[in-house]
Every structure is written in C-alpha cells, then in structure tokens.
Amino acid sequence: MLSVTLTPEDIRNFLKQLSVAIELDQSSVDALPPERFSIEYDDDMWRAWRREHRLHIEKLLCTADAIPPVMLWRLTGVAIGYEPALVGNTLLELFAEVAAGGCEDLATAETFFGVLIKQMSGQAKRSSRRGSARTSMLQWLPTTDPLRIAQDPECGYAWSLQ
Structure with a gap:
C-alpha cells in the first residue's frame, strides 16, 4: 500500500525549494574569493545553467495543478519505491536536457514528471x-x-562548500 498520495501542492513545494536552493547556491558561489576557482571555471556558463534551471522550474510551477491524480499516484510510487539519490540523478538528467536544449516536450509538470516516472520504471526498486x-x-x-x-x-571550489 502506498503512503499518502502526493498532491500538486507537494510538487509545488518541491519545485519552490529546489529553485531557492539553486538561488542560494549561486549566492554561495558569488561569495567565494576568486582564488578558490579553477582557471577553467566559466562563471557566465554556470550562472546561465542555474538561471535556465530556475526558469524551467517556474514553468513547471505554473502547470503543477494540471497533473492528473493517476500521475500523482504513480509519482508517489516513485518517491517511496526508489532510492532518493537514484531519482535525483534521473531528475538532474531531465533538467539538463531542458537547460541545454530547450526540450519543449518537457515544458509542463505533467510531461516532465511523466517522463521521470517512465524512466524510473526500468530501475531497481529499493528493498x-x-x-x-x-x-x-x-x-x-541536496539543498547545497x-x-x-x-x-x-x-569548477575547483567543491572543497570549499563542505
């Protein structure tokens, strides 16, 4: 039996927390002294990467209420059936597709989380x-x-965020 089924509000809360975490990450990086970074570090590229993720999250937030109940039920199954790190890896891959190429077929919360559910279905469930x-x-x-x-x-600054 599944736990309480996720709601659109749960999805919005998750997305809002993720957006805030990305914003705080940028603020943390901005506070680091330049000598903490590798000479290969491309500030503009990583700043744009964070911005693209946050813009997509805003699109998903606007459409979270349209996720059908059956999909919320399936997403609940993903949340309790798979290791969070495994789901996180898949989620990051989906966000990267969108941020890198503007993948329009992942533009709504329903399609985005639908693809997440589909991709997770082939993974090993936790015991x-x-x-x-x-x-x-x-x-x-993670929040950091x-x-x-x-x-x-x-990047070269990973050790300084510990």
Whole structure:
C-alpha cells in the first residue's frame, strides 16, 4: 500500500525549494574569493545553467495543478519505491536536457514528471520503504549544490562548500 498520495501542492513545494536552493547556491558561489576557482571555471556558463534551471522550474510551477491524480499516484510510487539519490540523478538528467536544449516536450509538470516516472520504471526498486513520499521527494536533490556544479572538475571550489 502506498503512503499518502502526493498532491500538486507537494510538487509545488518541491519545485519552490529546489529553485531557492539553486538561488542560494549561486549566492554561495558569488561569495567565494576568486582564488578558490579553477582557471577553467566559466562563471557566465554556470550562472546561465542555474538561471535556465530556475526558469524551467517556474514553468513547471505554473502547470503543477494540471497533473492528473493517476500521475500523482504513480509519482508517489516513485518517491517511496526508489532510492532518493537514484531519482535525483534521473531528475538532474531531465533538467539538463531542458537547460541545454530547450526540450519543449518537457515544458509542463505533467510531461516532465511523466517522463521521470517512465524512466524510473526500468530501475531497481529499493528493498524497504523509509518515510513518506513527501519526505523522500525532498531528498531527491541536496539543498547545497543541488545541480552538482561544484562536482564538475573545472569548477575547483567543491572543497570549499563542505
């Protein structure tokens, strides 16, 4: 039996928290002294990367109420059935597709999360349920460096965010 089914409000909360985390990540990076960065670091590129993600999140927020109940039920199954890190990796790949190429078929919350559900269906489920779907969903991406930019070798500032 699934936990309480996710609601459009849960989806909006997740997206809002992600957008704020991306904004705070940019603020944290802006506060770092220049010597913390690799000489290959491209500030404009990473700033644009964060901006594109936040713009797409705004589009998803505007359409979250249109997610049908059956899809919310399936997304609940993803949230409680798969390791949060695995869902987070897939989620980041979807966001990257949009940010890099403007993938228009992922422009609404329904299509975006529908693709997430489809991609997760081929993954191995976790063996035991831990917590609610809401709690699990909030673990999909970290609040510090949610886009994992600091992990890119050209950045060089990852050690300073620890």
